[in-house]
Amino acid sequence: MNRDDILTVVRKHLAGVLDGVEAASIDPARSMKDYGANSLDIVEVVSASMRELRLKVPRSELSKLTNMDGLVDLLHKVATEKSATP
Amino acid sequence: MTTVGIEKIGVWPGTLSVDIGAICLARGIDADNFVRRLYCVERTLVGPFEDVVTMAVNAASHVLDDADRSAIKLLIVATESAVDQEKPLSSWVHHWLGLPADCRNLEVKHACYGATGAMQLALAWLAAAAPPGAKALVINTDHALIGLEGVQEPVLGAGAAAVLLSRDPAFASIEVGRSGVYAHEVADIFRPAPGIETGDAEESLLSYLDGAEHTWEAFQCLEPTVRFGEDFSAHVYHTPFGGLAERAHLRLCKRELGLDRASARAHFLAKVEPSLTHNRRMGGVYGAATFVAMLGLVEHMPALREGDRVSVYAYGSGSCAELYAIRLGARARQVAARASLGALLDERRSVDVATYERCERALHASLCAKDHEASVDLVAGHWESHYAGKKRLVLRGVREWRREYGWS
Incomplete structure (x- = not known):
């Protein structure tokens, strides 16, 4: 699973909770709030992404994030660590 | 196996309410987000003459008849708001409901899951070991x-x-033993000391949504042929607020039915939204939420018929989640009519934000008080309009730590 795969999943779930936002048009350098997401939307996107990717990230790590790139990097890091674990 | 389930439901929504929009306005936050998107319209307040004991008794007393009272041999009161760390709430409830001396009673706690867990244990007792006619x-x-x-x-x-x-489930029978359960330890919302609730709300939302999927998967293990769409006429969710129930349902619709956002939302409006009718006027009611939602569903979804199957998802912080199935009973609508929850909600007195804040501060001050007097002045005229002569259980006060109750 590379970083682009993870970005695709996050974009898909953000577009899925918002009206009128195309997944491909989402700029990961921005925050989900910039697209009109409320806190419940963000929880939904993070939760659905983790479930689809079969990853678990502690809340303490998630709370430090400021934009979608940060989330994708974090998920990618956890995925890489998971795949390296025998 | 013996058929068991819910014969009656009674709900006590209090006698005071406040508009959520007014609270949002006073706090300078987005009212539209809470009122329209998250389905939070009003909330119940605990007035000066009420506490968890009076609410429990007032919920049951108007739906039980004398035959019920004498038949009840097991009473379980679930709460995370207990007023004593040794004496169970069930002792007061047992007394004030006039239940028989041979009625076993206890208090249980598991956040918002407690009542569901207690109900499953009680149903197993009814199905396996209760004396004939016992409730x-x-x-x-x-x-x-x-x-x-x-x-x-x-x-x-x-x-x-x-x-x-x-064993006469007039409201809904419950498929005992067919539950998808998902338990895992998490520090989401907790009450580490009297009067203190803390934690991480977003952690709780994550845990709730995860639980919805895990319990559905566990349910599928017990019934491999089950279909989320065709096999259920409606769905009830634990409802801290309606917006969270909506999220859980949308996710299961996308996952199980492959629906896009618009179709999943239409599915939610048809199969879940009627259940939120009363919840949106009470606010978060903890473990009572799924039962309040069942009443709303039966009253506000006319297409439901006897025998229709409904899934119920319960979740409690800490955490334990469970998804089970009910089938509507022959007299479900009569039971809901007798509960008359809509009328009780309408009867509440709506107060302004300043009065709401006074009530909240008074309740907080009473929680650990050695001495406390229920104040008739806190909300002027409220005793006369909502209690006097209505035979509702009221808290008179606390004297030397002892709680004093009586009928209004």
């Missing part, structure tokens, strides 16, 4: 702790639901 009464009674100006303030609430269980 069980499970009550959830809770109120939010003081949350003025906190991030969760617009979703807080109070209330109680009483569920009479028997």
Whole structure:
């Protein structure tokens, strides 16, 4: 699973909770709030992404994030660590 | 196996309410987000003459008849708002409901899951070991702790639901033993000391949504052929606020039915939204939420018929989640009519934000008080309009730590 795969999943779930936002048009350098997401939307996107990717990230790590790139990097890091674990 | 389930439901929504929009306005936060998107319209307040004991008794007393009272041999009161760390709430409830001396009673706690877990244990007792004609009464009674100006303030609430269980499930039979359960330890929302609620709300939302999927998967293990769409006429969700129930349902629709957002939302409006009718006026009612939602569903979804199957998802912080199935009974609508929850909600007195804040501060001050007097002046005229002569259980006060109750 590379970083682009993870970005695709996050974009898909953000577009899925918002009206009128195309997944491909989402700029990961921005925050989900910039697209009109409320806190419940963000929880939904993070939760659905983790479930689809079969990853678990502690809340303490998630709370430090400021934009979608940060989330994708974090998920990618956890995925890489998971795949390296025998 | 013997058919068991819910014979009656009674709910106590209190006698005071406040508009969530007014709270949002006072706090300078987006009312549209809470009122329209998250389904938070009003909340119940705990007035000066009420506590978790009076709410529990008032939920049950108006739906039980004398034959029920004498048949109840098991009483379980679930709460996370107990007023004593040794004496169970069930002792007061047993006394004030006039239940027989041979009625086993206890208090249980598992956040918002307690009443569901208690109900499943009571149903197993009814199916396997209860004497002929015996019934069980499970009550959830809770109120939010003081949350003025906190991030969760617009979703807080109070209330109680009483569920009479028997081998005559007039309201709904329950498929005993067929439950998808998912338990895992998490520090989401907790009450580490009297009067204090803390934790991480977003952690709780994550855990709730995960639980919805895990319990559905566990349910599928027990019934491999089950179909989320075709096999259920409606769906009930634990409802801290309606917006969270919506999220859980949309996710299961996308996953199980492959629906896009618009179709999943239409599915939600048809199969879930009627159940939120009463919840949106009470606020978060903890473990009572699924039972309040069942009443709303039966009253506001005319297409439902006897025998229709409904899934119920319960979740409690800490955490334990469970998804089970009910089938509507022959007299479900009569049971709901007798509960008359809509009328009780309409009867509440709506107060302004300043009065709401006074009530919340008074409740908070009473929680650990050695001495406390229920104040008739806190909300002027409220005793006369909502209690005098109505035979509702009231808290008179606390004297030397002893709680004193009586009928109004």
